[in-house]
Amino acid sequence: xxxxxxxxxxxxxxxxxxxxxxxxxxxxxxxxxxxxxxxxxxxxxxxxxxxxxxxxxxxxxxxxxxxxxxxxxxxxxxxxxxxxxxxxxxxxxxxxxxxxxxxxxxxxxxxxxxxxxxxxxxxxxxxxxxxxxxxxxxxxxxxxxxxxxxxxxxxxxxxxxxxxxxxxxxxxxxxxxxxxxxxxxxxxxxxxxxxxxxxxxxxxxxxxxxxxxxxxxxxxxxxxxxxxxxxxxxxxxxxxxxxxxxxxxxxxxxxxxxxxxxxxxxxxxxxxxxxxxxxxxxxxxxxxxxxxxxxxxxxxxxxxxxxxxxxxxxxxxxxxxxxxxxxxxxxxxxxxxxx
Numbered sequence: 001x002x003x004x005x006x007x008x009x010x011x012x013x014x015x016x017x018x019x020x021x022x023x024x025x026x027x028x029x030x031x032x033x034x035x036x037x038x039x040x041x042x043x044x045x046x047x048x049x050x051x052x053x054x055x056x057x058x059x060x061x062x063x064x065x066x067x068x069x070x071x072x073x074x075x076x077x078x079x080x081x082x083x084x085x086x087x088x089x090x091x092x093x094x095x096x097x098x099x100x101x102x103x104x105x106x107x108x109x110x111x112x113x114x115x116x117x118x119x120x121x122x123x124x125x126x127x128x129x130x131x132x133x134x135x136x137x138x139x140x141x142x143x144x145x146x147x148x149x150x151x152x153x154x155x156x157x158x159x160x161x162x163x164x165x166x167x168x169x170x171x172x173x174x175x176x177x178x179x180x181x182x183x184x185x186x187x188x189x190x191x192x193x194x195x196x197x198x199x200x201x202x203x204x205x206x207x208x209x210x211x212x213x214x215x216x217x218x219x220x221x222x223x224x225x226x227x228x229x230x231x232x233x234x235x236x237x238x239x240x241x242x243x244x245x246x247x248x249x250x251x252x253x254x255x256x257x258x259x260x261x262x263x264x265x266x267x268x269x270x271x272x273x274x275x276x277x278x279x280x281x282x283x284x285x286x287x288x289x290x291x292x293x294x295x296x297x298x299x300x301x302x303x304x305x306x307x308x309x310x311x312x313x314x315x316x317x318x319x320x321x322x323x324x325x326x327x328x329x330x331x332x333x334x335x336x337x338x339x
Contacts, residue, residue, distance in 0.1 A: 012030050025046070031176075038137070038141065062131050067079040080138060097149075115286055191226055232273070256296060271309050281315050
């Protein structure tokens, strides 16, 4: 069966033509999908015969929440079952500027970053654009709240699922659909340089976030094996190309791990790598994962690292406020695990 939430209005219109339905029916179906309905029977302005036809050919409720955890800070993590019984996690976070959701793009991940739980079991499969959207609809339906911002930072490497991730962005920013602003979407990648260049050519207004985590190449390889395929020179060249093509500032994410990448030497190397570029640095005290023994840097080290970047290299730098770490919902903690 096909995933109805993955179809554009144009694709639904073409389908309606093939079954002899008038074009306005496509708009009605697309509007229902964009409202996040989870049952074809909720499409009350369609004929029963059309509803039955859709049931035979399409799946609609593609992310069913099977477990919910709520953090002391109000963050909500959900475990959702896909049609094939694979599971992924998504997170709903409340900020002063609105509601944000962190969504997954793959079941698992194959990038093997040593500090991240999502990659421990490898990758099982890519999600469809509709399954990525389905996470947003499920969280909106559960909370009764409108989602204002989306971060593609759940399990999976978004650019390793390039086509479906791109289609998700186009569907979610469609003014006839979910109608999110491109600027409210952040895509995080561990550094697939070839795909970053492809994304640049799309000239989207999304925010690109690079998971860097070490500016010294032979050390970065140890925690991020993708560096063997896309070295730092190649990665930075693709970032320069992205900035040139889009005019958008790029965020560099840097998880500070005690005794691994948090020394002044690392701060100096990071500053030299990024100096003069249209970038923002987001420092993240690394979050605990049972399978490794990484510990977050002390506040003194974090503040010292930040001062080097800001005072010497004039880099816009912030320390991320982590939400949901008590329920394993923070950066690097998501996985496909049913508790």
